Amino acid sequence: MNSVFANLPTTIFDTMSRLAREHQAVNLGQGFPDDPGPLDVRRKAAEAVVDGWNQYPPMMGIPELRQAVASHYKRFQGLDLDPDSEIMVTSGATEALAGALMALIEPGDEVVLFQPMYDAYLPLVRRAGGVPRFVKLKPPHWRFTEADLAAAFSPKTKVVLFNNPLNPAGVVYGREDLELLASFCIRFDAVAVCDEVWEHVMFDGLRHQPLLALPGMRERTVKIGSAGKIFSLTGWKVGFVMAAPHLMKSLSKAHQFITFTTPPNLQAAVAYGLGKDDAYFTGMRANFQASRDRFVAGLGDLGFSVLTSSGSYFVNVDIAPLGESDDAAFCQRLVVDPGVAAIPVSAFYAEDAVTTVVRFCFAKKDATLDAALERLARLKKR
Numbered sequence: 337m338n339s340v341f342a343n344l345p346t347t348i349f350d351t352m353s354r355l356a357r358e359h360q361a362v363n364l365g366q367g368f369p370d371d372p373g374p375l376d377v378r379r380k381a382a383e384a385v386v387d388g389w390n391q392y393p394p395m396m397g398i399p400e401l402r403q404a405v406a407s408h409y410k411r412f413q414g415l416d417l418d419p420d421s422e423i424m425v426t427s428g429a430t431e432a433l434a435g436a437l438m439a440l441i442e443p444g445d446e447v448v449l450f451q452p453m454y455d456a457y458l459p460l461v462r463r464a465g466g467v468p469r470f471v472k473l474k475p476p477h478w479r480f481t482e483a484d485l486a487a488a489f490s491p492k493t494k495v496v497l498f499n500n501p502l503n504p505a506g507v508v509y510g511r512e513d514l515e516l517l518a519s520f521c522i523r524f525d526a527v528a529v530c531d532e533v534w535e536h537v538m539f540d541g542l543r544h545q546p547l548l549a550l551p552g553m554r555e556r557t558v559k560i561g562s563a564g565k566i567f568s569l570t571g572w573k574v575g576f577v578m579a580a581p582h583l584m585k586s587l588s589k590a591h592q593f594i595t596f597t598t599p600p601n602l603q604a605a606v607a608y609g610l611g612k613d614d615a616y617f618t619g620m621r622a623n624f625q626a627s628r629d630r631f632v633a634g635l636g637d638l639g640f641s642v643l644t645s646s647g648s649y650f651v652n653v654d655i656a657p658l659g660e661s662d663d664a665a666f667c668q669r670l671v672v673d674p675g676v677a678a679i680p681v682s683a684f685y686a687e688d689a690v691t692t693v694v695r696f697c698f699a700k701k702d703a704t705l706d707a708a709l710e711r712l713a714r715l716k717k718r
């Protein structure tokens with residue numbers, strides 16, 4: 337068996353969801369919304385199943401979707417992407433990431449990763465033969481410095497894998513951070529693989545800035561998006577990957593032999609959805625922001641030390657002021673009594689973890705959030 341996967345433990349998401357079921361806990365662990373997603377987009381998918389094309393679609397994605405992706409990113413991020421040579425549809429962002437790492441890394445190449453990181457990154461980098469070089473991010477701001485990057489980059493750096501907005505931290509990196517990262521990518525001739533699945537789920541008037549748009553980055557950036565996050569339809573697994581033609585050639589070769597395609601009916605529905613008017617996107621953001629505000633205010637009233645969440649479905653609590661120093665043990669207790677499932681942020685580190693931060697998913701109905709707050713109040717009263 338391959339040691340990368342054989343040695344992986346059960347993911348914390350599975351463990352916490354199982355415990356949540358066993359103890360009838362309010363599950364704010366795994367990151368999926370209660371909202372069923374826009375009805376018109378779901379209807380389009382249903383119509384496309386019944387009346388549309390159900391055989392293999394083109395390997396790069398159906399032309400309507402590639403065109404819709406190009407128009408969407410022109411409208412929201414000012415990008416000029418050629419739908420024929422610079423856009424490819426994948427089965428979720430995860431497939432796009434796996435394909436990009438397989439296509440770009442030769443065994444022994446170094447890959448810069450920022451911890452805390454999405455759980456798929458490290459096994460995929462290792463399986464592709466990459467050697468990880470970690471940048472450790474810490475609360476409360478989770479920002480990186482020039483010295484951090486200088487310690488991680490080397491002449492062997494081939495790829496930097498960058499997630500913005502960052503899950504689980506809920507931080508949104510702006511121009512200054514991106515410029516610093518871009519300067520290192522250019523100096524070390526590295527390709528940036530940018531996981532931007534949370535690009536629409538941002539709050540307080542913030543707007544996403546893609547690294548690909550920075551000077552010198554157009555030719556060395558792979559941008560990855562996900563319809564699952566844009567439309568709160570996380571089970572659909574429709575992703576898109578964007579890159580200059582010389583990179584896309586290799587990316588498409590990897591995709592060809594991983595999934596080859598993605599269900600054509602879901603692609604048709606996503607093409608329709610990406611063209612929805614601005615009101616949908618601002619409304620979606622406003623709804624998630626209202627949930628965030630409700631939950632954060634409730635946590636604040638209970639005296640929890642809440643870290644800023646500017647994007648994603650998540651907010652973090654610093655448990656050090658509670659006298660806690662082991663987030664995993666804290667979450668194991670929390671799910672049993674008072675019965676709230678959360679995720680220990682240490683699970684997003686491969687080494688030298690921060691162990692005093694706990695992540696809650698607030699993309700839930702008000703009643704679910706209120707029920708969680710009531711239970712957390714019991715904890716504080718002890």
Ligand SMILES: Cc1ncc(COP(=O)(O)O)c(C=O)c1O
Pocket residue numbers: 367427428429430431454499503531533561562563564565570573574575
């Ligand atoms: C940072 C990040 N990347 C990738 C994904 C997975 O995206 P998809 O479901 O499109 O594969 C997620 C899902 O939570 C995520 O948070």
